[in-house]
Amino acid sequence: MGDSWGRSGAAGDGWASFVYYDRQFEKTGVKLLPGEFYVSGEDLVLTTVLGSCVSACIRDPRLGIGGMNHFMLPDAELGSGSSARYGSYAMEVLVNELLKAGARRSGLEAKVFGGAAVLKSFTDSNVGNRNAQFVLDYLKAEHIPVLAQDLGDTCPRKIFYFPADGRVLVRRLTSTLASRDLAQETAYRSRLVTAPVAGSVELFD
Structure with a gap:
């Protein structure tokens, strides 16, 4: 991949390791599972599917x-x-990891997504709302401005993040999910829906 900083950790809890070629965007893609993260300055796309989980870009x-x-x-x-x-x-x-890669803490900016009321067991304990509030509170405490957000609601989302230029594309998905995929929040039966998003985030199909 050519990054100058190291990667470690088992799949599902550490550096994301699922690398593929994304034909839609014609570039390398990295898929994040729950418990994973990834940092890069390359022209690639980071993607994940979110239900009650949250991703910060x-x-x-x-x-x-x-x-x-x-x-x-x-x-x-x-x-x-x-x-x-x-x-x-x-x-x-x-x-x-961003600081290790040379980023300045004072120069960081964020976009945040997810926190939907999708999983029944998580809905009962308001995990989606708690995740969404946590990420906003954390970024406020760290003085990292939030440029855009798409949090809450009841629909899962698929996120495409381009770290080289900061773009984020969001697909709203139907909430009718297979039970195995509900547990992992990694795959959904995907009919796209369109809804407004606060901030400079692009919804697409």
Whole structure:
């Protein structure tokens, strides 16, 4: 891939390792699963599917280096251990990897997505709302401006993030999902719907 910084961690909890060629965008793609993150300054696309999970896309526009995470729970109250599955760890590790890559903390900017009420078990405990509020609170506390957001609602989303230029494309998906994919939040039966998004985020089909 040509990145100058290292990658480590098992699939599903650490650096994303699912690399493919994206024919739609005609460039290398990296798919993030829950608990994963990725940082790059290359002309590639980072993609993930979000239900109640949240992804933060954080970038230093001066260097053209950006990264994305995908976390399932806001913190370890609902689990245990240090893991990128938890927002409290996922945000710290993403920011730290950006800084290792040369980004300036004072120059970081963010776009955030997800937090829908999709999974029944998570809806009952307001996990989507908690994830969304957590990411906004974290970025506010760290003085990282949020340039765009698409949070909440009841529909899952597929996110395409281009770290080299900061673009994000959002696909709204139907919420009729297979039970196996509900547990992983990684695949959905995909009929696209269109809805307005706050900020400079492009919905497409």
